[in-house]
Amino acid sequence: MLRDITIGQYYPADSKIHSLDPRVKLLATLVYIISLFMVDDVFSLLFISVALAAVIVTSKVPFTYIMRGLHSIIILLIFAAAFNIFLTPGIPIFTIWKLNVTKEGIKSAAVMMIRMIYLIAGTSLMTLTTTPNALTDGLEKSLSPLNKINVPVHEIAMMMSIALRFIPILIEETDKIMKAQMARGADFESGSIIKKAKNMVPLLVPLFVSAFRRANDLAMAMEARCYHGGEGRTKMKPLKYQKGDAVAYVLLAAYLAGVIIIKIVTNSIL
Amino acid sequence: MPIILDHVTYKYSTGTAYEKTALSDVCLTIPDGQFIGIIGHTGSGKSTLVQHLNGLLKATEGTIYYNGKDIYDKTFDMKDLRTQVGMVFQYPEHQLFETTVFEDVSFGPKNQGLPKKDVDLRAYEALSSVGIPQEVCDSSPFELSGGQKRRVAIAGVLAMKPAVLILDEPTAGLDPKGRDEILDLIQETHRRSGNTVILVSHSMEDVASYVDRIIVMDGGKVKYDDTPKEVFKSYKELEEIGLAAPQVTYLMKELKEAGWPVKSSVTTVSEARDEIIKALKK
Amino acid sequence: MKSIKQMMIEARGLSHEYFRRDDDGNVTEIVNALSGVDINVKPGQFIAILGHNGCGKSTLAKHINVLLTPSDGTLYVSGMDVKDEDNTIDIRRNAGMVFQNPDNQIIASIVEEDVAFGPENIGVETDEIWKRVEKSLKSVGMLEYRDHSPNRLSGGQKQRVAIAGVMAMQPKCIILDEATAMLDPVGRKEVLSAVKELNREKHVTILWITHYMEEVTEADYIYVMDKGKIIMEGSPKGVFSQVELLREHRLSVPQITELAFELKEEGLPLPDGILTREELIEELNKCRLS
Structure with missing residues (x-):
């Protein structure tokens, strides 16, 4: 059910990963994503797997919890894999009805699947180990140079953290309105796509009305608590680098170096 | 058409750290x-219970018979059940969506597949039974006052002419007058049509003067199931589970303890008044 | 100037009107949400404002927090004129506000970070924020939930977090605008007793806005509003003795007061404005003996 969505949810635990500075985690996630798309050979993927596994173990987040984020994209994954298998040109291994299954296809499908799964695992790991507020603080601070070119970094960060706070509430609300309309005989499942879209009106209108009402209430509550933008604001938890963060940066550099070296070595061998 | 709940248990988030038994072995x-x-207080399972009655939630264990038929049977018509068992959710005004009040109330009967003439007729009937004046029917439901919105939302369910009407906290957030108006109109429709009405509430005082029977839920179980008088006799136990009997019930108990010849099982102001007058005349 | 300083809140002829427009933007009606409201709140008092939904009580509350500004009349909060824009932040810090919907006023995803939101906005130093967060959460009995997500708290707990969020700004006064309207009886009791304690122990001035009569029997003073006007004011006893007038204004009285009123109608010699069971029993015993 809708309740099971884990993306953007924080998993409280006392681990080395949890206590890292969000800026470290943001940069690490970025480096990790780039590394995923740099490599496509077995050794590199193995290296990345080991690194990922080490981080997961250190984070103390249960493995099943991380993998739950995959549920929502499983269909997408299968589709993408199928496209890769059937539509990649190369040496055909066998043929199913006019479609050639190629060696290259299987390889690229496998690499693609691993990339996607690792991507989800890595990014969920970041959100699971970082409170939304720390995450937006990290973004705000990392992007603060953009302030100079008039990008409203503080406002964007604030909007993100509020959005994250309200996602579970709006999901619950969707569930409730859906049930209420079903009790009045609404049908959200059957019919053609157009009919289905039309049937969503009794769900979407109340949902939007409610979201606007909430936004209005919240804006007022923020004002009442003296919110007046980022100017002159202090922080309860200002971002300060600790010893662990330096270690993490070193490890991150080592990881990046490792990926590059393996890449160069395997390229030269093959 | 009676509803029978046979050992109904409901668990949610099964298999995760948040697994919780919301209903356990309920027979009614x-x-x-x-x-x-x-x-029942928040989290006692009362809202979960009523959502089973029209099939919005499916029991993890046990079954429910509507009119003698198992509602979890494959051949059972769930859509028909939902038109027979009408449900007004908490803050029902949040589900309004149409451009006019009239259209919104027509939504239910339209889904029932009734011909246009009947749909219109039912919508008018329902709106007049909740006291919404004709001239308001063509305005947008979003322009109404809070109390009016609530009544329009209730009309939306009444228009389906359910044999069983369930209302989940229909008076939440209303002022005393608004609360009385809603409860009175529910009682009025009950008297007129003889339908079954199930009122979910956490307010004892609201409920005591209207209902024939009270079911007290606590921790997903049925704790008491009897007439208001009988249930309020256990006011001490009710207090322990976060509920309380009406103030007048306490008063009459205290008067009796002080030696007054009064019945202590009193639940409404008018009953209390009559008892006290009677005692003084003795 | 001296008399203004002594008052926490002082309104004189406070009025607020707004235009209602049709779809084309033409003015169709001028609505008087508040007209000629006079109130006085002294420091340390527990003041109640009663009225049915739409009577103007929330509009009044929003003025005290400068979320709305008066069209006419004057309003001083802690000696500061609400019309002077330079005072806005100071007024909001001194007179914090708690709203009706518990979900729509919690900004952060962790309890303690939410409580810190106010102090952060007014530029309190980090160390001091930590102290204040701890103290405010403790004062409403929510300290053990400091690292919880607000989503899994009960309504009463969420409202107490909201109160802590206001307390962390160290206000002189808290305005609670129907803060219990969406709660169940347990939550309502929780919030009310937390607020009463703040009033008693920390001498925070409380402006309690509600339509539940039972909550305000212990208030120092009650204002009753309807159609944007103050229609009654006085002690709880004085106000609740006027059962019929309250009913005319869509309000009811506590059950015990109602019973006493009905018994009086039947000819029993009872005094007006009985609020508690003890009082009623005492009076009834007198009747029986005579």
């Missing part, structure tokens, strides 16, 4: 034409 019989109050 709801005969035709009763006015029932289901009471």
